[in-house]
Amino acid sequence: MLYRERTLQRVVLKASDNFKIVLLTGMRQVGKTTFLHHIASNERVYATLDNPRDLTLAKNESDFFLQTYKPPVMIDEIQYAPELFPYIKMLADSADIYGLVWLTGSQQFELMKGVSESLAGRVVIINMLGFSVYERDGLGEQQKPFLPAFEQPSILKRRSLPDTYKIIWKGAYPEIVDKDDDQWTNFYSSYIKTYIERDVRHIANINNEQDFVKFLSVVAARTAQELNIAEIARDVGIAPNTAKAWLSILESSGIVYMLKPYFKNVSKRYIKRPKLYFMDTGLVAYLTSWNTSEALETGAMSGAIFETFVISEIIKSYHHNGLFPALYYYRDNGQVEIDLLIEQNGKLYPIEIKKTSNPNKNDIAGFEKLANYTDNVDYGALICLTDKARPLTARANAISIWDI
Numbered sequence: 560m561l562y563r564e565r566t567l568q569r570v571v572l573k574a575s576d577n578f579k580i581v582l583l584t585g586m587r588q589v590g591k592t593t594f595l596h597h598i599a600s601n602e603r604v605y606a607t608l609d610n611p612r613d614l615t616l617a618k619n620e621s622d623f624f625l626q627t628y629k630p631p632v633m634i635d636e637i638q639y640a641p642e643l644f645p646y647i648k649m650l651a652d653s654a655d656i657y658g659l660v661w662l663t664g665s666q667q668f669e670l671m672k673g674v675s676e677s678l679a680g681r682v683v684i685i686n687m688l689g690f691s692v693y694e695r696d697g698l699g700e701q702q703k704p705f706l707p708a709f710e711q712p713s714i715l716k717r718r719s720l721p722d723t724y725k726i727i728w729k730g731a732y733p734e735i736v737d738k739d740d741d742q743w744t745n746f747y748s749s750y751i752k753t754y755i756e757r758d759v760r761h762i763a764n765i766n767n768e769q770d771f772v773k774f775l776s777v778v779a780a781r782t783a784q785e786l787n788i789a790e791i792a793r794d795v796g797i798a799p800n801t802a803k804a805w806l807s808i809l810e811s812s813g814i815v816y817m818l819k820p821y822f823k824n825v826s827k828r829y830i831k832r833p834k835l836y837f838m839d840t841g842l843v844a845y846l847t848s849w850n851t852s853e854a855l856e857t858g859a860m861s862g863a864i865f866e867t868f869v870i871s872e873i874i875k876s877y878h879h880n881g882l883f884p885a886l887y888y889y890r891d892n893g894q895v896e897i898d899l900l901i902e903q904n905g906k907l908y909p910i911e912i913k914k915t916s917n918p919n920k921n922d923i924a925g926f927e928k929l930a931n932y933t934d935n936v937d938y939g940a941l942i943c944l945t946d947k948a949r950p951l952t953a954r955a956n957a958i959s960i961w962d963i
């Protein structure tokens with residue numbers, strides 16, 4: 560498999576120069592281990608808790624484990640042995656060297672519990688997602704956090720509509736990007752089996768694997784929609800509390816992202832329904848049975864998966880630069896909706912996402928409604944299939960998906 564430079568490289572190396580412990584999180588198969596091996600020095604030893612022998616040692620003789628794998632060390636899948644956390648803490652407290660321990664993990668719920676109890680103040684946490692388009696194009700080092708601007712220069716390769724949907728359909732897991740299309744089904748089938756057996760069962764007791772797979776498909780069909788737990792539970796045939804618990808698993812393992820609604824009253828943002836987005840569009844296509852990119856391009860989910868792709872790429876542009884942005888969507892009582900708001904330095908940057916090649920200012924009518932609601936609205940953008948950037952109003956452009 561061809562290695563591609565990741566945007567996170569400079570972030571992780573800088574963090575390792577300033578913290579004793581670096582924790583790289585992210586869903587399974589996004590390339591965490593390959594990436595850290597690529598940037599590690601020859602002196603850094605490696606241990607994986609996927610290895611039954613090392614896992615037994617880490618859980619039962621944690622002190623001896625860290626004597627066997629002396630720093631600088633990289634420990635893979637740390638969530639399987641939370642017993643190591645107190646010993647890593649003691650190691651960090653007794654040494655004056657930065658970058659002692661690199662950790663990876665794919666279950667943020669278990670990880671954060673251990674980190675908050677043992678490593679608070681001693682660790683920097685960095686999140687990795689699947690390949691961004693910049694990384695796919697070999698331009699990972701040049702990706703910047705996306706923000707609408709008057710001029711939106713891009714270095715990305717322009718794609719035709721069929722090629723755009725081929726990328727969306729294929730997905731962003733490094734393992735599948737370079738594989739032939741006929742391996743797509745095998746990859747995602749194996750991915751879901753591994754995800755359930757290695758991650759989900761570790762967090763929750765899933766009595767019926769078929770119900771959980773059905774749950775995944777029902778949720779995937781609702782990507783880019785407002786979350787309705789009762790509706791999901793009904794369609795799967797499970798209790799609402801079970802659906803809520805399973806959604807928490809998807810979120811904690813990085814499979815889905817919950818985009819909160821924007822309100823000036825901050826407390827309201829946490830009690831209203833979020834919008835749900837899958838973080839990998841290939842996984843969505845597999846779970847909803849769109850077996851070719853051509854079918855996906857013309858099918859009923861074409862617009863929703865286009866929006867999902869754009870949202871995930873914008874999130875990657877921040878996370879892969881070591882940033883966790885304040886992102887929201889907007890909907891008022893009159894059902895005026897804006898797909899995405901980026902809040903930064905007291906300003907709101909509105910973004911609308913539409914699968915259209917002929918944008919017009921009616922597509923961003925919500926921006927004016929937002930400006931009537933709050934006075935801190937800055938420059939906005941309509942991200943679409945236009946062939947080139949074009950102004951829609953004095954404060955908003957239509958830009959290509961390849962300008963992000």
